[in-house]
Amino acid sequence: xxxxxxxxxxxxxxxxxxxxxxxxxxxxxxxxxxxxxxxxxxxxxxxxxxxxxxxxxxxxxxxxxxxxxxxxxxxxxxxxxxxxxxxxxxxxxxxxxxxxxxxxxxxxxxxxxxxxxxxxxxxxxxxxxxxxxxxxxxxxxxxxxxxxxxxxxxxxxxxxxxxxxxxxxxxxxxxxxxxxxxxxxxxxxxxxxxxxxxxxxxxxxxxxxxxxxxxxxxxxxxxxxxxxxxxxxxxxxxxxxxxxxxxxxxxxxxxxxxxxxxxxxxxxxxxxxxxxxxxxxxxxxxxxxxxxxxxxxxxxxxxxxxxxxxxxxxxxxxxxxxxxxxxxxxxxxxxxxxxxxxxxxxxxxxxxxxxxxxxxxxxxxxxxxxxxxxxxxxxxxxxxxxxxxxxxxxxxxxxxxxxxxxxxxxxxxxxxxxxxxxxxxxxxxxxxxxxxxxxxxxxxxxxxxxxxxxxxxxxxxxxx
Amino acid sequence: xxxxxxxxxxxxxxxxxxxxxxxxxxxxxxxxxxxxxxxxxxxxxxxxxxxxxxxxxxxxxxxxxxxxxxxxxxxxxxxxxxxxxxxxxxxxxxxxxxxxxxxxxxxxxxxxxxxxxxxxxxxxxxxxxxxxxxxxxxxxxxxxxxxxxxxxxxxxxxxxxxxxxxxxxxxxxxxxxxxxxxxxxxxxxxxxxxxxxxxxxxxxxxxxxxxxxxxxxxxxxxxxxxxxxxxxxxxxxxxxxxxxxxxxxxxxxxxxxxxxxxxxxxxxxxxxxxxxxxxxxxxxxxxxxxxxxxxxxxxxxxxxxxxxxxxxxxxxxxxxxxxxxxxxxxxxxxxxxxxxxxxxxxxxxxxxxxxxxxxxxxxxxxxxxxxxx
Numbered sequence: 073x074x075x076x077x078x079x080x081x082x083x084x085x086x087x088x089x090x091x092x093x094x095x096x097x098x099x100x101x102x103x104x105x106x107x108x109x110x111x112x113x114x115x116x117x118x119x120x121x122x123x124x125x126x127x128x129x130x131x132x133x134x135x136x137x138x139x140x141x142x143x144x145x146x147x148x149x150x151x152x153x154x155x156x157x158x159x160x161x162x163x164x165x166x167x168x169x170x171x172x173x174x175x176x177x178x179x180x181x182x183x184x185x186x187x188x189x190x191x192x193x194x195x196x197x198x199x200x201x202x203x204x205x206x207x208x209x210x211x212x213x214x215x216x217x218x219x220x221x222x223x224x225x226x227x228x229x230x231x232x233x234x235x236x237x238x239x240x241x242x243x244x245x246x247x248x249x250x251x252x253x254x255x256x257x258x259x260x261x262x263x264x265x266x267x268x269x270x271x272x273x274x275x276x277x278x279x280x281x282x283x284x285x286x287x288x289x290x291x292x293x294x295x296x297x298x299x300x301x302x303x304x305x306x307x308x309x310x311x312x313x314x315x316x317x318x319x320x321x322x323x324x325x326x327x328x329x330x331x332x333x334x335x336x337x338x339x340x341x342x343x344x345x346x347x348x349x350x351x352x353x354x355x356x357x358x359x360x361x362x363x364x365x366x367x368x369x370x371x372x373x374x375x376x377x378x379x380x381x382x383x384x385x386x387x388x389x390x391x392x393x394x395x396x397x398x399x400x401x402x403x404x405x406x407x408x409x410x411x412x413x414x415x416x417x418x419x420x421x422x423x424x425x426x427x428x429x430x431x432x433x434x435x436x437x438x439x440x441x442x443x444x445x446x447x448x449x450x451x452x453x454x455x456x457x458x459x460x461x462x463x464x465x466x467x468x469x470x471x472x473x474x475x476x477x478x479x480x481x482x483x484x485x486x487x488x489x490x491x492x493x494x495x496x497x498x499x500x501x502x503x504x505x506x507x508x509x510x511x512x513x514x515x516x517x518x519x520x521x522x523x524x525x526x527x528x529x530x531x532x533x534x535x536x
Numbered sequence: 537x538x539x540x541x542x543x544x545x546x547x548x549x550x551x552x553x554x555x556x557x558x559x560x561x562x563x564x565x566x567x568x569x570x571x572x573x574x575x576x577x578x579x580x581x582x583x584x585x586x587x588x589x590x591x592x593x594x595x596x597x598x599x600x601x602x603x604x605x606x607x608x609x610x611x612x613x614x615x616x617x618x619x620x621x622x623x624x625x626x627x628x629x630x631x632x633x634x635x636x637x638x639x640x641x642x643x644x645x646x647x648x649x650x651x652x653x654x655x656x657x658x659x660x661x662x663x664x665x666x667x668x669x670x671x672x673x674x675x676x677x678x679x680x681x682x683x684x685x686x687x688x689x690x691x692x693x694x695x696x697x698x699x700x701x702x703x704x705x706x707x708x709x710x711x712x713x714x715x716x717x718x719x720x721x722x723x724x725x726x727x728x729x730x731x732x733x734x735x736x737x738x739x740x741x742x743x744x745x746x747x748x749x750x751x752x753x754x755x756x757x758x759x760x761x762x763x764x765x766x767x768x769x770x771x772x773x774x775x776x777x778x779x780x781x782x783x784x785x786x787x788x789x790x791x792x793x794x795x796x797x798x799x800x801x802x803x804x805x806x807x808x809x810x811x812x813x814x815x816x817x818x819x820x821x822x823x824x825x826x827x828x829x830x831x832x833x834x835x836x837x838x839x840x841x842x843x844x845x846x847x848x849x850x851x852x853x854x855x856x857x858x859x860x861x862x863x864x865x866x867x868x869x870x871x872x873x874x875x876x877x878x879x880x881x882x883x884x885x886x887x888x889x890x891x892x893x894x895x896x897x898x899x900x901x902x903x904x905x906x907x908x909x
C-alpha cells in the first residue's frame with residue numbers, strides 16, 4: 073500500500089487515525105505497532121515474520137549491550153552481532169541474486185538464484201535498527217526496555233517503506249513520553265497535503281514525459297533535445313516523488329506526535345556536487361557519515377585513507393540503492409565528482425560565476441540520474457551518447473512534448489526553489505490563514521481526481 | 537497557530553478523508569459501469585491462500601477503487617485539469633481541433649505495434665487463401681488517426697499506418713481520404729459514422745469488381761436516431777465537455793431477414809436494436825452488438841451473391857449497406873466463433889470472403905489464428 077493510493081488515503085489512514093486517537097495515551101504505541109504491522113502485512117503477508125524477527129533480535133541486542141556495558145569487549149561483540157544480523161538480512165533478501173548471477177560468471181562456480189520478492193522497506197528498517205544498537209552502545213540513546221515501544225519504532229508506518237531513515241535517538245523521547253497537540257496534527261496534515269501534491273500532481277505528471285523519452289530511445293527516434301528533456305523530466309520526477317514521500321512521512325509522523333528530521337533541502341539549488349549531497353536524501357548520507365565514514369577514520373588519516381574511505385562510502389551508497397551494476401557505477405560516479413571537487417576543483421569552483429556553478433551541478437546530477445534510471449548499462453550508454461551529440465538535434469515530437477509540458481516544467485522549476493516558501497512567509501497572516509485550507513483542500517481534491525483516473529480502466533470494446 | 541485554527545485545519549483534513557470513507561461505505565455497490573462498459577469488482581471472498589500470495593489484498597484494493605464514489609466525475613475533473621495546463625493527450629486520446637466542430641474532436645493514438653504479431657496475422661490470411669477456392673479479400677480500415685492525421689496536434693505521434701494499408705485489397709484509405717472533410721468518424725468514439733461506413737461500402741464494391749452496381753449516396757435517406765452518443769473515447773479520455781455525437785441509420789430494414797446466433801442457436805433478429813439507443817453503448821444498436829455469427833438476407837436482391845465478412849465491430853455499421861447489394865451477408869466474429877471459417881464458407885456457398893478489420897484491431901488481434909483451421 074503506497075501513500076498515494078485510494079486505499080491508503082480513504083480507508084487505511086482515516087481508520088488508523090480514528091483508532092489511534094480514540095486509544096488512551098498509554099496504549100498508543102501498541103495501536104501504532106498493530107496498525108503498522110497491518111500496513112506491512114497488506115503488501116507482504118508472509119514477510120511479517122521478518123518484521124517480528126527484526127524487532128526481537130534488535131530489542132534483545134539493545135538489552136545485552138546495556139547489560140554488558142561495563143565489559144566493553146562483550147558490549148562490542150553484541151553490537152557486532154546486531155550489525156551482522158541486519159546486514160545478513162539485507163544481503164540475503166536484496167543482494168543474493170545479484171551475487172549469484174555475477175559469481176556464477178566465474179568458471180566452475182554455480183550459485184542458484186532465488187528470485188525472492190524484495191521485502192518492502194527492508195533497506196530502510198535494517199538501517200534504522202542497526203543505528204539503534206550502535207546508539208545504545210555509544211550512549212547516544214537510552215536502551216528501550218519495552219518491546220511494544222521498540223516494535224512501534226521499527227514498524228512505524230509513516231517511514232516504514234520509503235524513509236526517511238529515522239535514527240532511534242531522534243524519536244527515543246517521543247516514544248516514551250509523547251505529546252499529541254492539535255497544532256502538531258494540523259501542521260502534519262498540511263505537510264502531508266504538500267507531499268501528496270508533489271507526488272501525485274508533479275512527479276507522476278512529469279514521469280510520463282520520461283517514459284516517453286525512454287520509449288523513443290528504444291524505438292531509435294531519440295534526439296539530443298529529447299534526451300536532455302528526458303533527463304530533466306527524470307530529475308524532477310525522482311526529486312518530487314521522493315521528497316513528496318518524505319513530506320508525507322514527516323507530516324504523518326507529526327500528526328502522530330513524532331518529529332522526524334528533514335530529508336531534503338532544495339537539492340537543485342546546490343552550486344556544487346558536494347553541496348548537492350548535503351541537500352539530497354539527508355537521512356541516508358548522514359547515516360553513512362555517522363556509522364561508516366567516521367568509524368572508518370573519515371578524513372583524519374591523510375589523503376590516501378580519506379580517498380579510500382570516500383570510495384567505500386560511495387560504493388555502499390550506490391549499492392544500497394539497488395542490487396545492480398548501474399547503482400554501483402552511479403555511486404562511484406559521484407565519488408569521482410566529490411573527489412574532483414575536494415582536490416582538483418577546490419580553487420577553481422568558487423571563482424566561477426554562480427550560474428555556471430549551478431549549471432554544472434545540475435548537469436552532473438542529471439547525467440547521474442541517467443545512470444541511476446537505466447539499469448541496462450549498454451542502453452544507458454546509448455542514451456547518454458545521444459544526449460552528448462550522438463543523434464539529430466531535435467524533432468517535431470520534441471516540440472509537441474515541450475508544448476504539452478511547458479506549464480508543468482515551469483511549475484516544477486519554481487517548486488524546486490525556495491520561491492514558494494519565501495512568498496508564503498511574506499504573505500500577511502490574514503491571507504495565509506485563508507489560503508492554507510483552500511490549498512489543502514485543492515490538493516486533496518485534485519490528487520483524488522488523478523488517483524481515481526489512474527484506477528480508471530474503461531473496457532473499450534476497443535479491441536472490437 | 538491558534539488552537540481554534542489548528543482544530544479547523546485538522547477537521548478539514550479528517551472530514552475530507554473520513555467523509556469519503558463513510559460515503560463509499562454507505563453507497564451501494566454497483567454491478568457494472570455504463571461509462572467504462574465493464575463489470576466492476578465486488579468484495580472478494582476470503583481465503584488463506586489468496587491472503588498468502590497477496591491476491592486477496594490486491595482484490596480488495598481493486599474493489600475499493602472500482603466502487604469509489606463519483607468515479608466518472610473525478611475522471612472528468614482530471615481531464616479538465618490536464619487541459620488547463622496545456623495537455624492535448626488524455627490517456628492515449630488526442631483532443632484535436634476540427635473545422636467541423638468548434639469544440640474539437642477526439643482521436644485515439646495508435647501505438648507502434650509488435651511487428652511479429654502483424655506478420656503472423658498477415659500470414660494467417662495467406663493460409664486461409666490457400667485453404668479455400670473462394671476468393672479472399674483483406675480489408676484494412678485506416679483509423680481516424682491516419683485519415684485525419686492533419687487534425688492531430690502538431691508533432692503528436694501516432695503510428696504510421698501507410699505501409700500496412702498497402703497490403704489491403706480494399707482501398708478504404710482512398711475512399712475515406714476523398715471525404716476527409718466530412719463527418720466520417722465519430723468525435724467521441726473510435727468507430728466510423730454511417731457516412732464513413734457508406735464510403736467504406738463503395739470501396740468494398742469497387743474491390744469486388746462491382747463498382748458500377750454501387751448505390752449512390754442519394755439513394756439513402758438518413759434518419760437521425762440519437763443526438764446524445766458519448767462513445768468510447770469519451771470514456772477513455774475523461775474529456776466530457778464535447779457536444780455528444782449524433783447517430784444515423786441510413787438503411788431501411790424493410791424486407792431484410794436477419795438471423796443471429798447469440799447462444800449457438802439461430803434466432804430472428806433485427807438490423808437495429810433500438811433499445812441500445814437509450815443506453816450509453818449506443819453503437820451496439822447496429823445489429824445489437826457482439827455475437828459470434830449473424831446473417832442478413834435480402835430477397836429483393838436475390839442474385840446479389842453471398843458475402844462472408846470475418847470482421848470487427850466496424851462491420852456492424854457497414855453491414856446494412858452491404859445488405860442492399862448482396863443477397864446474403866454473413867458476419868463472423870473470431871472472438872466467439874471458433875469453428876472453421878473456410879468450411880463455413882463452403883457449406884453456405886459463399887461467393888467471396890472479406891477479412892475486414894480496422895488497423896488498430898488488426899495489429900493487436902490474437903484471434904486471427906482461427907482462420908487457419
